[in-house]
Amino acid sequence: MAQALTQEEEQATHRFLHEMNAWTSFHSVPPLSWDVAVKFLMARKFDVVRAIELFHSYRETRQREGIVRLNPLQEPLLSELLSGKFTVLSVRAPTGASIAIFTAKLHHPARKNSREVQHTVLQALFYLLDRTVESVDTQRNGLVFIYDMGGSQYSNFELELSKKILSLLRGAFPARLKKVLIVSPPVWFRVPYSIISLLLKEKLRERVHMVSMNELLEHLPPQCLPESLGGLLPWDPGSWNCLLLPARAGKPDPLDDVVLVLAEGQRGSVHKPGAGSMTLSELKEHTNSLGRRGIYEEYEMIRNEKPEGTFSAAMAVVNRDRNRYGDVPCLDQTRVKLKRVNWNDRSDYINASFMDGYLQKNMYIGTQGPMENTFQDFWQMVWEQNVLVIVMTTRVEEGGHRKCGQYWPLSPESAVLYGGVTVANKAAENHQHYRKTSLEISTRQGRERRQISHLQFLSWPDFGVPTSAAALISFRDAVKKEQRRLVNDLGNQWKVPAGGPPIVVLSVHWISACPK
Numbered sequence: 001m002a003q004a005l006t007q008e009e010e011q012a013t014h015r016f017l018h019e020m021n022a023w024t025s026f027h028s029v030p031p032l033s034w035d036v037a038v039k040f041l042m043a044r045k046f047d048v049v050r051a052i053e054l055f056h057s058y059r060e061t062r063q064r065e066g067i068v069r070l071n072p073l074q075e076p077l078l079s080e081l082l083s084g085k086f087t088v089l090s091v092r093a094p095t096g097a098s099i100a101i102f103t104a105k106l107h108h109p110a111r112k113n114s115r116e117v118q119h120t121v122l123q124a125l126f127y128l129l130d131r132t133v134e135s136v137d138t139q140r141n142g143l144v145f146i147y148d149m150g151g152s153q154y155s156n157f158e159l160e161l162s163k164k165i166l167s168l169l170r171g172a173f174p175a176r177l178k179k180v181l182i183v184s185p186p187v188w189f190r191v192p193y194s195i196i197s198l199l200l201k202e203k204l205r206e207r208v209h210m211v212s213m214n215e216l217l218e219h220l221p222p223q224c225l226p227e228s229l230g231g232l233l234p235w236d237p238g239s240w241n242c243l244l245l246p247a248r249a250g251k252p253d254p255l256d257d258v259v260l261v262l263a264e265g266q267r268g269s270v271h272k273p274g275a276g277s278m279t280l281s282e283l284k285e286h287t288n289s290l291g292r293r294g295i296y297e298e299y300e301m302i303r304n305e306k307p308e309g310t311f312s313a314a315m316a317v318v319n320r321d322r323n324r325y326g327d328v329p330c331l332d333q334t335r336v337k338l339k340r341v342n343w344n345d346r347s348d349y350i351n352a353s354f355m356d357g358y359l360q361k362n363m364y365i366g367t368q369g370p371m372e373n374t375f376q377d378f379w380q381m382v383w384e385q386n387v388l389v390i391v392m393t394t395r396v397e398e399g400g401h402r403k404c405g406q407y408w409p410l411s412p413e414s415a416v417l418y419g420g421v422t423v424a425n426k427a428a429e430n431h432q433h434y435r436k437t438s439l440e441i442s443t444r445q446g447r448e449r450r451q452i453s454h455l456q457f458l459s460w461p462d463f464g465v466p467t468s469a470a471a472l473i474s475f476r477d478a479v480k481k482e483q484r485r486l487v488n489d490l491g492n493q494w495k496v497p498a499g500g501p502p503i504v505v506l507s508v509h510w511i512s513a514c515p516k
Helices: 007-026 034-043 048-065 077-082 114-132 136-141 159-171 187-199 237-242 256-263 280-303 317-322 372-384 470-493
Strands: 086-092 098-103 143-148 177-183 208-211 335-337 349-355 364-368 389-392 415-418 421-430 434-443 449-457 506-510
Touching: 007 034, 007 048, 034 048, 034 136, 048 114, 048 159, 048 256, 048 470, 077 114, 077 237, 086 114, 086 237, 098 114, 098 136, 114 159, 159 177, 159 187, 317 349, 317 372, 335 349, 349 372, 364 372, 372 415, 372 421, 372 434, 389 470, 434 470, 449 470
Parallel strands: 098 143, 143 177, 177 208, 364 506, 389 449, 389 506
Antiparallel strands: 086 098, 349 364, 415 421, 421 434, 434 449
């Protein structure tokens, strides 16, 4: 059912559909409907770029977890839906938000077939949440998620499932998450939660509350809670969930075709298992059997293996001064080749290599920290490869030693000419763990100007590694956001690669730090 929108919201919906249905058309799948567009836009307050990012996160999560072609009337999904483990209450919070409850004591992780059990739980979660956010009231007013741990034992807890649920809620589902209320958490839950909380952005972490049964009533009144949580509602999850079954029974999910764009072999991981490949469980068993000493020995053995490929260009006399380190050459087979501007150019060489992402070949360019004599080469590569985001994982100086040349203008509103490319600093923003600099690049002719985001990670300690992955995960999210924003700004200028949706190539340069 269409809902009344403001003029600005309608304009945002048209922009969202224009962008997304160009993508669906390319993949020969049905276009997204107005209602679907509004649902994702509502979850991101009609910010088109963030809504598109959310849509792809949602699609990728469903694809990764195999949440497609759900039939709620078939087993084992039907039993899971009616088990009461996860339910959506028939009443709303005073704010109008829907209230969803996960009852931990009803979850019994199986020792065998645990993956299948977890998969069924996630199917039920997706199905019920999908049905819930079809409501206009829920789209507008959001969702309160209650994780009821009352009466649960450690045997009821599954860290991997909890991480997946929180990952879903934090950034892969079209709902405004108002609160996460963890009720009656046992003492042993503190350690797992410290691990789970690393997945949460600071804004969402502030919305997570650990409360006792009595404290829960400070967040929601008794008439909005079941008797099992100190409220007035008779506990009846089967009936509540049944209200969400009939409308979808027998009808295909309109987003199944979109989710299956990559799930059915049209484009999967570019990495194929080799002869000695292992599953995650096999790798864990292998490393445990090796022990620390064995891992070091295996590393040395791999390090001493002769690489597959040649380094002729990197080792050529004419190119040696273009390598920061003599023992870090790049392969001829994967190196980035510069275009020769003049007939007497001495080389097409830069110490930079294409690297595959998970789903796309040549998704990244890995290159050394630019030196004064390679600044021009670096910016020529950025221009020729249509790079939109540059990721720098460290500072220019570390431990009092200069590790990289200052290859971009530091002062806002300043500009520097590097060979044939002018780089202008338009603005700089300092964030908790990184600095973002907005750059504009143009050629000498000045006929075309491009916007570049330079993201510099500042929380990597000298001669060490971060104590937590949280900062790096947050930085990665910022990189992905910038990538999508800039691709979206290009509009029709960016031609979708045949391998999938538009993913801009990142230029990532490592500075004296292979561990990074």
